[in-house]
Amino acid sequence: MSPLATSAPAAALLRAEGLGFDRNDEPIFGPLDFHVEAGEAVLIHGSNGSGKTTLLRVLAGLLPATRGRILIEGEPATVERIAGTCTLLGHLLGHKGELTAVENLEFACGLFGQRPGSDIDAALATVGLAGFEDALARQFSAGQRKRLALARLLLVPAPLWLLDEPYANLDLPGIELVNRLIGLHLARGGAALVTSHGAYATGAVRTRTLELEAVRA
Numbered sequence: 684m685s686p687l688a689t690s691a692p693a694a695a696l697l698r699a700e701g702l703g704f705d706r707n708d709e710p711i712f713g714p715l716d717f718h719v720e721a722g723e724a725v726l727i728h729g730s731n732g733s734g735k736t737t738l739l740r741v742l743a744g745l746l747p748a749t750r751g752r753i754l755i756e757g758e759p760a761t762v763e764r765i766a767g768t769c770t771l772l773g774h775l776l777g778h779k780g781e782l783t784a785v786e787n788l789e790f791a792c793g794l795f796g797q798r799p800g801s802d803i804d805a806a807l808a809t810v811g812l813a814g815f816e817d818a819l820a821r822q823f824s825a826g827q828r829k830r831l832a833l834a835r836l837l838l839v840p841a842p843l844w845l846l847d848e849p850y851a852n853l854d855l856p857g858i859e860l861v862n863r864l865i866g867l868h869l870a871r872g873g874a875a876l877v878t879s880h881g882a883y884a885t886g887a888v889r890t891r892t893l894e895l896e897a898v899r900a
């Protein structure tokens with residue numbers, strides 16, 4: 684036997700095969716075939732209403748696919764596998780308004796686990812919220828709320844970030860912060876699917892682009 688015999692290539696972190704979603708028998712997107720490997724970011728690009736948010740919600744397990752299937756590391760995407768692999772940053776950020784920034788992050792880590800070596804105060808400082816540890820989330824501006832959600836991404840262990848318009852409500856340094864955080868996440872073996880109209884995603888967060896076309900007029 685050849686000493687150079689190699690094992691089968693590792694399965695993609697996430698693979699969509701013929702994935703589609705209909706609402707009231709109207710197709711919203713698909714069928715789509717794509718995959719995301721560890722270390723890469725796929726930019727999901729498309730006009731308003733083309734189904735970007737719906738696609739991320741299907742991948743996050745919040746909506747059932749109408750067609751096709753999702754594989755995580757080669758295995759069908761069960762709720763448990765999705766929960767262990769994906770974290771969604773959606774339009775609704777999910778903060779508890781009556782909890783402080785630190786309490787919100789403690790709550791998230793209690794629910795989803797905490798990445799080894801990560802630290803809540805350090806995550807807040809990274810996203811520009813040092814000094815806001817004890818502020819109530821309901822008192823945050825839209826951009827500060829988005830930054831708090833970015834701190835949550837840094838803390839939870841899920842390797843695949845599903846980011847729906849992560850640049851929305853952020854100032855220029857905030858936009859650069861998103862790109863930097865995605866780049867760091869990829870460098871440590873994570874992956875990301877990022878919806879955006881595209882203007883803000885730098886090369887580091889656009890390893891590949893998935894174009895969604897509006898299937899309805």
Ligand SMILES: Nc1ncnc2c1ncn2[C@@H]1O[C@H](COP(=O)(O)OP(=O)(O)OP(=O)(O)O)[C@@H](O)[C@H]1O
Binds near residue numbers: 706732733735738
């Ligand atoms: N809860 C809902 N009930 C009915 N239709 C919906 C619902 N959510 C989205 N849709 C429809 O599904 C289609 C895709 O919406 P989606 O939000 O996924 O698009 P998008 O590409 O993210 O849009 P945008 O760029 O405007 O954020 C749209 O036609 C929208 O009207």
